[in-house]
Amino acid sequence: MNKFIPFILFFSTIYTLHSQNKDTSKIHFEFYGDLYYSFDFSNPSNHEKPNFIYNHKRHNELNVNLITIKSSYESKDIKANLSLMAGNYAHYNLANEPVWAQFINEANVGLRLAKNKELWLEAGVFNSHIGFESMYSMDCWTLTRSILAENSPYFETGVKLNYTTPNKKYFLSVMNLNGWQNIQKEYEIQSPSFGAQIRYTPNDKLILNYSNFVGKVSNAFRNFHNSYVQYQFNKKTGIILGFDIGVDYINENNTSKIWYAPVFLVKQNINKNFALTLRTEYYKDEKGAIVNTNFNNGFEIFGISSNIDYVKMKNALIRLEVKYLNANNPFFNNEQRSNLSLTTNFCIRL
DSSP states (O other): OGGGHHHHHHHHHHHHHHHHOTTTEEEEEEEEEEEEEEEETTOOTTSBOOTTOOSSOBSSSEEEEEEEEEEEEEESSEEEEEEEEESHHHHHHTTTSOGGGGGEEEEEEEEEOSTTSEEEEEEEEEEOSSSSOOSOGGGSSSSSOOHHHHTSOSEEEEEEEEEEOTTSOEEEEEEEESSTTOSSOOTTOOSOEEEEEEEEOSSSSEEEEEEEEEEEETTEEEEEEEEEEEEEOSSSEEEEEEEEEEEEEETTTTEEEEEEEEEEEEEEEOSSSEEEEEEEEEEEETTOSSSOOSSTTOEEEEEEEEEEEEEEETTEEEEEEEEEEEESSOOBGGGBSEEEEEEEEEEEEO
16 A cells, blocks of 8 residues: 555645646646457467567457556646556566556656746656657557567656757757666666657658667667658648667677667548558567567568558547568467457547
8 A cells, every 4th residue: 555655645746736826737637548359360379469569469358458547737837747557558568667666657747947948857757758659559540559669668767858949840858767668777787878859840741750768778788769750741641651770789798789670651531530551560680689589580570550540539549450460480379470460449538
């Protein structure tokens, strides 16, 4: 019970702040849910998809990928967020965290450093600054996450300095982090990790983003870079092109491990209720820096997927996705190199 006292105090503090500053602040509560069913045609006996997949992972089960309850507070100079979660995402992505941390989706506070400037100092647990995808399926163009997203951080813990230019075209962020997707810092790693992000949004059609991570991970020093471009041709058609590349330097034997992954998405809004998205992706990790395998030639995979969305209300979404993966080794059940899966989900945000 003592582990939940900080959360109770957080909600109580937010309520008190809101009561005292009704004219200059606002408090917001949000619920998000993602219920899904997925059928993997390789029919894994343990009902789990391979170890490089973390979301919508269970086979032939009606299951919950993610449920969050979030409270946020914002005034002119202070902001705070606390989001608690449960579901497959929390179970598989935070498996290496202590039990108390596996329920934390967000827990952060921010302070404005300059009057009338969007310069903020923030600290706590955040959604990752890397990539165009998040754990929230409703906010992504596709039902499931790309292999690129599944194998880069979804969350991070640390201190950030963020700045948005007055014209809102540039967002800049530098950060000191607890490591590569960690809430609790690994005991054996004492050195800090760092990250940075630059996002350029010249208009409502184009987004250019670059993010990185530099720091020690296990027995290696990791240097990772992510970039993507998103362009909306018109109200109906848009594309995203993303690319990850990283290298682990291992001092013990003076070797390095390189991995990279391109991904391409195109989305077509058919009408106000239906949308179609096509994704192609490739991931190569020849020396197993990110995806550990028992094969000498590591991990290499190509994927293509398509999903159709049905939107009846802006806060509810029904999806159906078919996905095909083809790998260089038999990573799937029954020693198969290729895999076909069918997934449907229902997302709601209140």
